[in-house]
Every structure is written in C-alpha cells, then in structure tokens.
Amino acid sequence: MEITNKQRMAIKRQHMPEQDPNTRNKNFTEVNYGYDELLAMEEARRCIACPKPACIEGCPVSVKIPQFLKAIEKGQFAEAAAILKQDNALPAVCGRVCPQEEQCEMVCVVGKKGTSVGIGHLERFAADWERNNIGIQLSEVKPATGKKVAIVGGGPAGLSCAGDLIQMGHEVTVFEALHEIGGVLMYGIPEFRLPKDIVRAEVEGLQKMGVKFVTNFVVGMTETIDELLDEYDAAFIGVGAGLPYFMNIPGETLNGVYSANEYLTRVNLMKAYDFPNSDTPMFDLHGKVAAVFGGGNTAMDAVRTSLRLGAKRAMIVYRRTEAEMPARNEEIKHAKEEGVEFMLLAAPLELIGDENGWLRSMKLQRMELGEPDASGRRRPVPIEGAVDDVELDVAVIAIGNGSNPIISKTTPDLKVNKWGNILVDGSTMKSNKKGVFAGGDIVTGGATVILAMGAGRTAAKSINEYLNNPETW
Numbered sequence: 373m374e375i376t377n378k379q380r381m382a383i384k385r386q387h388m389p390e391q392d393p394n395t396r397n398k399n400f401t402e403v404n405y406g407y408d409e410l411l412a413m414e415e416a417r418r419c420i421a422c423p424k425p426a427c428i429e430g431c432p433v434s435v436k437i438p439q440f441l442k443a444i445e446k447g448q449f450a451e452a453a454a455i456l457k458q459d460n461a462l463p464a465v466c467g468r469v470c471p472q473e474e475q476c477e478m479v480c481v482v483g484k485k486g487t488s489v490g491i492g493h494l495e496r497f498a499a500d501w502e503r504n505n506i507g508i509q510l511s512e513v514k515p516a517t518g519k520k521v522a523i524v525g526g527g528p529a530g531l532s533c534a535g536d537l538i539q540m541g542h543e544v545t546v547f548e549a550l551h552e553i554g555g556v557l558m559y560g561i562p563e564f565r566l567p568k569d570i571v572r573a574e575v576e577g578l579q580k581m582g583v584k585f586v587t588n589f590v591v592g593m594t595e596t597i598d599e600l601l602d603e604y605d606a607a608f609i610g611v612g613a614g615l616p617y618f619m620n621i622p623g624e625t626l627n628g629v630y631s632a633n634e635y636l637t638r639v640n641l642m643k644a645y646d647f648p649n650s651d652t653p654m655f656d657l658h659g660k661v662a663a664v665f666g667g668g669n670t671a672m673d674a675v676r677t678s679l680r681l682g683a684k685r686a687m688i689v690y691r692r693t694e695a696e697m698p699a700r701n702e703e704i705k706h707a708k709e710e711g712v713e714f715m716l717l718a719a720p721l722e723l724i725g726d727e728n729g730w731l732r733s734m735k736l737q738r739m740e741l742g743e744p745d746a747s748g749r750r751r752p753v754p755i756e757g758a759v760d761d762v763e764l765d766v767a768v769i770a771i772g773n774g775s776n777p778i779i780s781k782t783t784p785d786l787k788v789n790k791w792g793n794i795l796v797d798g799s800t801m802k803s804n805k806k807g808v809f810a811g812g813d814i815v816t817g818g819a820t821v822i823l824a825m826g827a828g829r830t831a832a833k834s835i836n837e838y839l840n841n842p843e844t845w
Contacts, residue, residue, distance in 0.1 A: 377420040385487040386415040397679045397710035400563040400645055404468075409447070412497040416445035418482055418489045426479035427491060432826030433532070435459045437476060437491055444494055450509070453502035456495060457511055461535030461578065462528065462557075462825065464503065464570045467496025469561055470822040471700050503570075508577040514541035519839045522547060522604040524591045524779070527555020528821045529610030529812030531575065532828030533835075534583045540836050545584040545604070547594075552641065553585050555612055557821070559641040560633075562673050564680070568640070592778035597786070597808065605842075606807045606835050609794060610828060613813035615774040619665065623723025624769070628655060628731035632670045632770035639677055658682035661763050663734065665689050665720060666770035667697035672704065674768045675712050683766070686712050691719040691739050691752045717741070717752065721759065723767055731767060736760045773818050793817060801831035802838075802845065809835055 389405040390396075396403050407415065419441040427437040436455055443452035456463040472478075472492035480488035502508060519542045523530045526548035534544045552558050554571045579585060591597065591611070600607055616631035618624050638644040642652035662678035664671045667690040678686040688707070690697060693716050697704060708714070721735040738758035741750035775792035787795045787804045794810040796803050801811045811827025813819055838845045 375417065380418055380420050381482060381485065383414065383418045385418065385490055386411045386493075388490070388493050393706075393709035393711070396564065397676070400680055402567050403564050403706060406500055407493055407497045409449070409501075412444050412449075412494055412501075413447060415490050416441045416494055419445070420482060422481050426481065427476040427489075430476040430479040431459075432475065432822045433459050433829050435476075435495070440498060441489065441491070441494060444498060449498060449501040450506060452494075452498040454509065456498055457509075459829070460495075460825070461532050462571075462574050462821075463495050464499035464574060465528075465557060465566065466822055466825070467492050467494075467499055468566050468570075469557075471820055473701065475822065503573055508573060510577060510581050511535075511539050513539055513581055516543070517541040517839065519543065519606075520545070520604045521835060521839075522600045522607040523610065524597070524600075524607060525555060525610040525612060525812070525814075526550075526553040526575075526585065526587075527610060527612050527812065527824065528557060529612075529824035529828040529831075530555070530608065531578065532825035533608045533610065533811070533832045534828075535578055535581075536829055536832035537835060538578065538581050538583050540832070542836070542839065543584075544582070545586060547589045547591050547600075548585065548587045549590045549611075550641065551587050553587065555610075559637040560670065560673070562636065562640055562677050563645075564676070565673065590778065592782040597779060597783045597805075601807060605839055606809065608801075608828070608831050608835060609779060609803075609808065609810040609814060610812040610824065611776045611779060611814050612824075613773040613818045614776045615792075616769065617772045617774060618769055619720060619771060621720055621722055623725060623731070623734075626723055626725040626731040627729050628725075628765055629723060629767045630769070632664070632666070632674050632768055633773065635674055635768045636670070636677065639681070645677075645681060654681065655766055656682070657766060659684050660765035661685045661687075662766040662768070663687045663689050663715075663762070663764055664768040664770055666772075667692065667699055668770065668772075669699045669703055671768075671770035672699045672707050674770050676703075676707055676710060678766065678768070679710055679712065687715050688712060689715045689718050689720060689736065691717065692749065693717060693741065696749045715762075718760075719752065719754070720767075723764070731764055734762050734764045734767065736762055773813075775814055775817070779814075791817065799830075800834040801827055802834055806845070807838065807842070809838075 440455040477488040523546040643650035644654035662683040664675040717739040739752040742753040745751040809831040812824035
C-alpha cells in the first residue's frame with residue numbers, strides 16, 4: 373500500500389552503522405559499514421518524490437536521484453545502480469566522499485522540516501550492492517566513431533570524462549603519471565574513508581567498457597600535449613592540483629615535516645602503514661606527537677592517519693574556529709570521536725629542531741577573530757604576547773595545493789591564470805587551444821571529487837560535439 377507524504381516525512385533518518393571509535397582509530401579498515409537492504413529501503417521511503425526535485429539541480433553530475441531512490445524503496449537494487457551510472461561513472465566513490473550535505477541533501481525538501489534524505493548513503497548502498505551481488509554491470513557503448521581522445525590524468529575528472537566518451541563510441545586512452553589509476557582517490561583519501569579496492573573495481577568497469585589506461589606516463593615529460601594531438605583528435609586535461617603549499621615559516625625543511633601530499637601518498641598509495649610488508653617506510657609515530665596544520669578534509673585525513681600510525685597525541689592546528697573549518701562535519705565528528713585534539717585560533721610561528729635537524733617543537737601564536745576578510749570569514753588576528761611552545765615530532769602541512777606546472781610549461785600556447793590554472797570556457801570546458809579541454813582542480817584549484825567529475829562530464833559532451841563538427845569550434 374502506498375504511503376502518504378506525511379507518513380514519509382515522519383520516518384526518522386536511518387543511522388549509518390560504523391566502527392567503534394576506540395577500535396577504528398587503530399586500524400585502516402573502513403569506518404562506515406553502510407546500510408543493509410532493510411535500512412536502505414526504509415531510508416529511501418523518506419523521499420517524497422518532489423514534482424521539481426531540487427536534489428538533481430544540487431548534484432554536479434545531475435544524477436536522477438528520485439528515480440534511483442524509488443528503485444531502492446521497491447527493492448530493485450540492480451535497477452537503482454543502473455540509474456545511478458547513467459550520470460555517475462564512480463557511484464561507490466561518490467557515495468563515500470562527496471559532500472552531499474552541501475549539495476543534493478542541502479536542498480532536499482524533506483530536510484526543510486527535519487533531516488534530509490540520506491542520498492549519499494543510498495548511493496553508496498546501490499553501488500556496493502551491485503558490486504557485491506551481481507558484479508559491476510557495464511553501460512551500453514555506442515558503435516565506434518573512429519575518433520580518438522587522450523585523457524591526461526586518471527583522477528575523478530579524467531575518469532568521469534572517459535566514462536562518458538567511451539559510451540559515445542569514441543576510443544579513449546587515459547594517461548596517468550603514477551603507477552595506479554585514480555588520482556586523489558588513490559593517493560589522497562585514506563583507506564579508512566575510501567577502500568582502494570572499490571576504486572580499482574570502478575576503474576576495472578571502465579576498462580571492460582573499452583577505456584585504455586597507460587600508467588607511469590608524465591604528460592609534458594614523456595610526451596607533450598602537442599605530441600599527443602598528433603595521434604589523438606582531442607585531449608582533456610584533468611591533472612589536478614598537486615603542488616603543495618607551504619607556510620613559509622622557519623623550520624619547514626626539518627626532518628619530520630611533510631606536505632600533506634607526501635604524507636598521504638606514502639601511506640595510501642605506497643601502503644606505508646603496512647611496512648615492512650610494503651616497500652615504503654614511514655616515520656615511526658608510536659609514542660610520538662603529531663600536528664597537522666589546516667582545517668579541510670585533507671587535514672582531517674592526515675591527522676586521523678597519524679592516530680592510526682600510533683601517535684600518542686594528534687592535533688589539528690587551525691587559525692580560525694571550528695565554525696570556519698571547510699572540512700565536512702562528518703570528518704570533524706569522526707576525528708573528535710577518535711581522539712584528535714583541536715587547537716583552534718592558533719597559528720604556527722616557527723618549527724624548532726635539534727642539532728641533528730629533527731623536529732622537536734613548535735611555537736604557536738594564539739589568535740582571535742577580527743573583521744571578515746574577502747572570503748566572508750572573520751580574519752584571525754594575533755593576541756599580543758600569547759605564544760606557546762608545544763612538543764612536536766611530526767608536522768603535516770595541509771593548507772592547500774597549487775596547479776601542476778609541468779603541462780603549462782611544456783605547452784606555452786595554452787592560456788593559464790596567474791596561479792597556473794588552465795583558463796577554459798565554463799560552459800564547455802574548452803581551452804584556448806584547439807581540440808584541448810580541461811576540468812577539475814587544474815582549472816578551479818583544489819575542490820571536491822564530485823565537482824571535478826561534473827567538469828569531466830561537461831567536457832565529454834563538448835568533446836563529442838567538437839569531434840562531430842571540429843570546424844565550428
């Protein structure tokens with residue numbers, strides 16, 4: 373019997389089961405367990421099927437959210453996964469790491485009078501159910517067009533673009549600098565938040581559809597964009613923002629100081645947490661003190677990783693308050709539950725080492741919030757004379773990343789802005805260079821996985837149009 377919208381609105385949001393904090397802060401197993409079938413169907417019942425679903429508009433890749441939720445409600449899980457993959461090449465990934473609370477769930481009508489429908493949890497459920505029960509099903513691929521596209525970068529933007537283009541019938545090759553495909557999904561996001569086997573499974577699905585992957589290939593060094601264009605009809609650049617920013621304070625060259633990029637890459641991609649079974653060593657954090665500078669998701673990933681590597685004390689040092697932190701609420705909550713300390717309204721002045729060049733402590737300037745800055749957030753200002761000395765063995769700098777400079781240096785006619793981001797037409801992702809499109813963090817600067825995927829999808833549509841009528845572009 374069909375239930376009324378009033379009855380749907382009365383259903384409480386279903387909690388996602390998860391590991392106990394005092395257990396999970398010592399392992400790299402995924403924190404969230406995911407919904408079972410009954411929880412998923414009950415959560416999907418909360419959707420009231422709005423006539424004009426704002427959730428679709430809130431999704432950067434325009435997933436048909438009400439349709440896949442209805443399929444889950446009916447127990448049609450395979451159909452739900454198929455609906456998802458019409459618009460999202462990586463649903464199991466997005467269900468885990470996308471900030472749904474700022475996108476589809478933020479505009480959910482059910483959330484106006486209570487809590488929004490758990491769209492992200494249900495996306496994860498549908499993708500996981502398919503993978504675990506019937507294997508990843510392949511989307512239909514149109515007849516071959518004879519056109520070839522080079523995708524530069526195997527991260528979210530490149531994979532999304534590749535997934536759409538292969539379905540259109542074009543020949544697609546993804547060139548990746550590292551030894552595994554996935555970009556930030558592999559090197560940046562920890563195993564406990566995004567298991568790597570899930571990324572590999574979704575990449576394998578693209579491979580079975582016909583996408584070719586070439587690893588250990590640094591475009592700009594192995595071959596340039598112009599050399600690729602001699603062989604390919606078009607190119608998409610999605611190399612991300614992989615150049616770490618530093619704080620420019622004394623002591624950043626000491627042993628024990630890492631950029632978040634290096635720190636997380638060593639642990640995630642190189643499996644340093646499993647040394648000596650893996651080849652890559654990591655600073656032994658057992659009984660040590662670690663601090664991560666920054667307040668975004670990357671900072672949370674790094675500090676939670678530090679606990680799992682054995683740190684007796686793991687701190688977030690952030691110069692504003694928690695209200696200004698850009699990290700997802702769930703990541704902040706999980707970090708607190710696991711025992712992370714939050715040193716707020718504090719800015720590092722200096723990192724101090726011993727006679728052998730090893731980090732031993734830091735000087736922290738206590739801050740207070742002043743007037744809003746250009747971003748609208750209240751600007752932190754120093755409190756005169758309020759400086760603390762804090763013991764420290766490992767420091768991780770997670771204050772953001774800049775654009776990868778290799779391609780812009782080796783493609784001088786490609787226009788970039790003063791930060792090195794590629795300039796594109798926002799509606800088509802077309803660059804100034806004929807046949808070259810770009811998207812993701814190399815265009816926007818550091819952003820989210822789903823926004824990069826949205827850019828990849830937009831570019832794929834434009835590339836398809838370009839390949840059909842190149843003289844009009």
